[in-house]
Amino acid sequence: MVRIVASRCFFPYAFGVKQFSPLLRRRLDEHFLARAFLLLLLLLAGGNDSALKAGPQQTANDAAPSVTKVEPPNWWVGLTPDLLVLVSGRDLEATHVSCNLATLTVARTQATAGGKYLFVWLKIGADTKTGTAVCRIMAPKGTTSFELPLAARAPALGKFQGLSKDDVMYLIMPDRFANGDPTNDEPAEAPGSHDRAKPRAYHGGDLRGITNHLPYLKELGVTALWLTPIVKNGATQDYHGYGAVDLYAVEPHLGTLQDYQELVAAAHQQHIKVFFDAVPNHVGPKHPWVANPPLPDWFHGTLQHHLDSFSPVKGSFYGRPSGQTASNDPFEALVDPHASLWMKKNLTEGWFFGVLPDMNTENPMVAQYLLQNSIWWTEASGLDGFRVDTFPYVSRKFWADWHAGLRRIYPYLTTVGEVFHPDPSVTSFFVGGVKRYDGIDSGLSTEFDFPMYFTIREVLLQNAPVGRIADVLRHDSLYVHPEMLVPFFANHDVPRFASAEGSSLAKQKLAFGLTLTLRGIPEIYYGDEIGMPGGADPDNRRDFPGGWIGDSNDAFTRAGRTREQQEVFAYVQALLKFRVEHEALRGGRLWHLASGEASYVFVRESEEERLVVAFNNSGKPRELRIPLKDTPVQKAAEIQLMFGEAKAELASGEIHMTMPAQSISIFSLN
Secondary structure, eight states: OOOOOOOTTHHHHHTTOOOOOHHHHHHHHHTHHHHHHHHHHHHHTSOOGGGGSSSSOBOSOTTSOEEEEEESSOEETTTOSEEEEEEEEESOOOSEEEESOTTEEEEEEEEEGGGTEEEEEEEEOTTOOSEEEEEEEEETTEEEEEEEEEEOOOOOTTOSOOOOTTOOEEEEOGGGTOOSOGGGSSOTTSTTOBOTTSTTSBOOOOHHHHHHTHHHHHHHTOOEEEEOOOEEESSGGGTTSOSEEEEEEEOTTTOOHHHHHHHHHHHHHTTOEEEEEEOTTBOOTTSHHHHSOSSTTSBSSOSSSOOBSOOSOOGGGGTOOTTOOOSSOOTHHHHOTTOOHHHHHHHHHSBBTTTBOBBOTTSHHHHHHHHHHHHHHHHHHOOOEEEETTGGGSOHHHHHHHHHHHHHHOTTOEEEEOOOOSOHHHHGGGSSSSOOTTSOOOOOOEEBOHHHHHHHHHHHHHOOOTHHHHHHHGGGGGSSOGGGOBOOSOOTTSOOGGGSTTOOHHHHHHHHHHHHHSSSOOEEETTGGGTOOOOSTTGGGOOOTTSSTTOSOOTTSTTTSOHHHHHHHHHHHHHHHHHHHOHHHHHOEEEEEEEOSSEEEEEEEOSSOEEEEEEEOSSSOEEEEEEOTTSTTTTOOOEEEEESSOEEEEETTEEEEEEOSSEEEEEEEO
16 A cells, blocks of 8 residues: 655645745644644635645635546656646636645646646656645636645565566456455445346455455466456446546445555465556546546547447458458458558547447547556556557557556566457567557567467367467467467457357366467466356356355365366366476477377477477377477487376387377477
């Protein structure tokens, strides 16, 4: 929790008195707060004592200017040399703004929306001290003020860590994981919002529930948490977090900022990282900005007149068969150097699904607001990175500037982008590390491996040729760091794997087996490790069994899991443990050995070891003879089974292998 220490001269400045003599300041100290208060009342002849309260300031006259919100609500000395403050309220058409600290200067101001908003650009001197700055606003209808607490930065040790090849990410929807604080199930401001019987209502899961179950996550073997957005949302059906109404507040159903800070700190103690779900693309339709935007072009369009995100480009434009159902938006148009504006505009400027207001990230003031918001969450909590929602829908220049601004302060912070598309020639365009045809490097660290997601599902559930996996991997040359991609087979936007047509217990194990042995940093969706069922949204977001008092079984414990739940859990736990013990699986080079209709055999090679992973998707056992000449393992003299049930031997420069039906096995080569 950030602790703010008020400056000695806080009270005089809160009342608008610019300067007191050293003698008077000493007397204020000597006679304590009560005497100072009385003296100031005499000086101001009846001034309003509301100015003593922390937060937005208001004069006694209701017709005078007033401040209702300050964003950001606080900042840190030594963090940035500049700060854009967005002040909300009434009659804020300032003629002059000044702050009580000599090292805090007002560079310029801009009142907008008939005085409902005031932008204040501050310069923060290098020798600025901690405390609470009070800035006085003079306007035609009177004066008011706002406060900006300035804190010292906490030590960075153990924070802002980013992802590494050793990590395994675990996706949690906080409202559906565990209820650690029943008192916030239905906040006073949201009556009727809590009902576990309704799939689109709040169910009571919260941040404390996650903190309470960190030992379970540690036992499973995950090392990084991605939480869906925790910012304040505006409607009951926004339990998922993607309908923000306040980008500087924690959703009351989930807890408080202190709860989030405590979760991050507790996770770090368990050597678990935390990733924040950032959504610069849009806010929720109930955000106050929608009715009264700070600037006319704060959004792309208005509530009454806007594009939607559905592109006019048909699949047939790029050769997809007519009538084929699209599983993704045509991001081909965004990566195509020959595409004109009409092919891109809906994607980058349309309101998501025609509902979620699209932020105009081309506006420099919007861009600075969003960058500062991300810095604020990072500094306030010590988080380790960002999962970035709807990445392609946002201006690439914004992403370049946003990443540059973050990395100036947090050089190790990792960002993982969502690019929902099956083609690696499309998805690779959005990853940073290289300038694309537009001359822009997005700065994005890595992204979720959606091409591998689509392929794993098609191979396992629809019996597509297993060679499709090798085809995805051959596109790794398009990425600067393919080893940092995040493979997965499920998330909160798609039906649960366990309930998909064609799934089985064996197929679930195969999905984990591939995800945890292929190159990259794997992601697991909460509950998949116990084979949780669920159809399309919102059925894929069921409550984790045992997260609520009175649940029929507690899958957080071995004793509370069903036989099938324990079988999946034990398999995933064993694979994760094996991954920890073998550096070749975490960061080793991947080499193809054999690929075909029903099987794929590959090598993971590090300096210390060579592992062979054998995957058989067939319903029958398979025998393979794999020649090793001119492969990285051609000098192998011995092969030993390490995981699974396949059998193999070396003979005449070949691996002779027998693989059980629907299996993954791992061998060590010496």
